Amino acid sequence: MKKLSIIMLMVVLMSSFIFSLTPTTVKACSCVMPPSVDEEVEVSAAVFTGEVIDIEKKSRSRKVTFEVSNTWKGVTKSEIVITTGLNSADCGFPFEVGESYLLYANESSMYEGVAELSTTICDRTAAIEEAQQDLETLGEGKAPVENVKENDTSNNGLIYGASVMIVVLFTFVLWRKMR
Numbered sequence: 001m002k003k004l005s006i007i008m009l010m011v012v013l014m015s016s017f018i019f020s021l022t023p024t025t026v027k028a029c030s031c032v033m034p035p036s037v038d039e040e041v042e043v044s045a046a047v048f049t050g051e052v053i054d055i056e057k058k059s060r061s062r063k064v065t066f067e068v069s070n071t072w073k074g075v076t077k078s079e080i081v082i083t084t085g086l087n088s089a090d091c092g093f094p095f096e097v098g099e100s101y102l103l104y105a106n107e108s109s110m111y112e113g114v115a116e117l118s119t120t121i122c123d124r125t126a127a128i129e130e131a132q133q134d135l136e137t138l139g140e141g142k143a144p145v146e147n148v149k150e151n152d153t154s155n156n157g158l159i160y161g162a163s164v165m166i167v168v169l170f171t172f173v174l175w176r177k178m179r
Helices: 001-022 037-043 134-139 155-178
Strands: 046-055 063-075 079-084 100-108 116-118
Touching: 001 116, 037 046, 037 100, 063 100, 079 100
Parallel strands: 079 116
Antiparallel strands: 046 063, 046 100, 063 079, 100 116
């Protein structure tokens, strides 16, 4: 019995040793103390407030579309897309549609391998309610100068196509009557 116990103990110890040698993939996000508002503005490519109007999940990130209300740096359009991680394990910020935020964004290829504006939980980005001190320090922002919705031409193809169809239909009807 004693011999069986020793053998069992050795099997357990050897198994744990063997399994500890196999590497595992781990995602982790570790942040240092965030810099002051002035320092964060200085190093950020874009600083603005806006409401989340859409979140598109990609393979390694989320593309978050904002309707910009005020801007302090780097943003001129009324809508902007920011990339963040999928969750806090890869430093992704937990944005929610319909909520407003103060964002500090940087050019980064961290998530999709292409340089794009992104933010993480390590930046000073925060929900508006939690960013009052930052907003006081920043002062009054400016409204974006380019209204994306005015420049939206996504329906032009549909309008042109419908116009052509009406002209063709009208021409066909006239041709049939004249025949």
